[in-house]
Amino acid sequence: MHFDLIDLKLFLNVTAAGNITAGAAHSHLSLASASARIRGLESSLGIALLERGRRGVTPTAAGKALTQHARLILQQVERLQADLTDYAQGFKGQIRLLCNTSALSEHLPERLADFLASHPNIDIHLEEHPSLRILHAVRHGTADIGIISDAVDASDLQTVPFCTDPLTLIMPSNHSLAGHDSLRFSQTLHHEFVGLGVNSAMAIYLEEQALHLGRRLKTRVRAESFDGVMRMVVRGAGLGVVPQAAVERFQQAGQLKSVPLSDRWADRTLLLCAPDFGRLPEYINALLRHLAPETAFMGTPMSSSDN
Incomplete structure (x- = not known):
């Protein structure tokens, strides 16, 4: 088996792009050179690595295996270079x-x-x-x-x-749920919420917990930060779920009621x-x-x- 790092980088670029022409360009190689390198890989291994079609190329089962190993090899080389740089440049x-x-x-x-x-x-x-x-x-x-x-x-x-990193339910101090010492998430889902952006990891996490209960989170408005969520909750826009650490640093925390969520995933x-x-x-x-x-x-x- 004969290949070099250029071959591996080329193969990753080709599979990512879906065609040899684009993969060659990303690798700063001519199409002829890239094609020859791919053929050389397949000849060396004795197996087809790409399925060629009218719309481009897709990796075979062997090609997918090579993709995974190539990625790991190149990552190890990157780490090797970084470690050696420690000695050369600090x-x-x-x-x-x-x-x-x-x-x-x-x-x-x-x-x-x-x-x-x-x-x-x-x-x-x-x-x-x-x-x-x-x-x-x-x-x-x-x-x-x-x-x-x-x-x-x-x-x-x-x-x-x-x-x-416990999660806590927050609400205005006069909210109907404010008298509870703790609550299950399921007990809150008939109320409306202030949430984070739809792509936020926390927003996705809470949506998943609601779906596990067969419910949907009723989100009235979305904020860009926990601070924004808490500022809206203080003003009565809805309930919120935030880390306890966020409540502890919030300057207006005295105007909020925070109630621990008793669900295992929240603690x-x-x-x-x-x-x-x-x-x-x-x-x-x-x-x-x-x-x-x-x-x-x-x-x-x-x-x-x-x-």
Whole structure:
């Protein structure tokens, strides 16, 4: 079997584009050169990797397997280059971190800022996604680490606690539900809500919980932040569900009534996750130690989640 990194990058570009011409252009190769490289791959492996049709190409079963392995190989090469750069130019790297809405807005800003200030040669690519999408990305190597809710099954990954993150129901102090000490989510669904944007991980999460109960969330208006949700709730626009941490920092919290949700999924812990903490580059483990300082990642066996 004979191939090089250019072949692997080309093959990924071709399968992503759906045709060899576009894949060649993305790889900065001529069409003739790209076609020859693809044929060389197939000849070397003794199997067809692409099904060619009038509208383009699609990977065969073997091509799909090669795509997965090629992506992992190129990611490992990228990490190798980053680690070697540590020796040549000092501690340097880029970390791909995915997290849910609550972690992004409530728990990470100051912690990440402190880390970046003390590690000037490390950059962080941060994105918000629902926990299930984060699991998929971490499993397939498109994210280095993730922060997820313990309500999802991460038993095939290694996890460590990041922070507690209970969700609470908020309402004006004179609301009809204000006399309760706790409530199930199902008891609130005949009321109207103030929600986050439709693409927010939190909004998707709450919609899913309502659907599990056979109901739909009645959202009157959407805000761009937990702060916006709380400001509208104070004025009587509807109920809201936000992290308790957001309520605690809200300047007008005294004008709100917050009631804990008794559902298991609302009393949650956020977890840091990765396929194998011990195989991550040192600059990523530096971030993990900063986010979870009580855990000595390097040299410590990590247990898989038992969720």
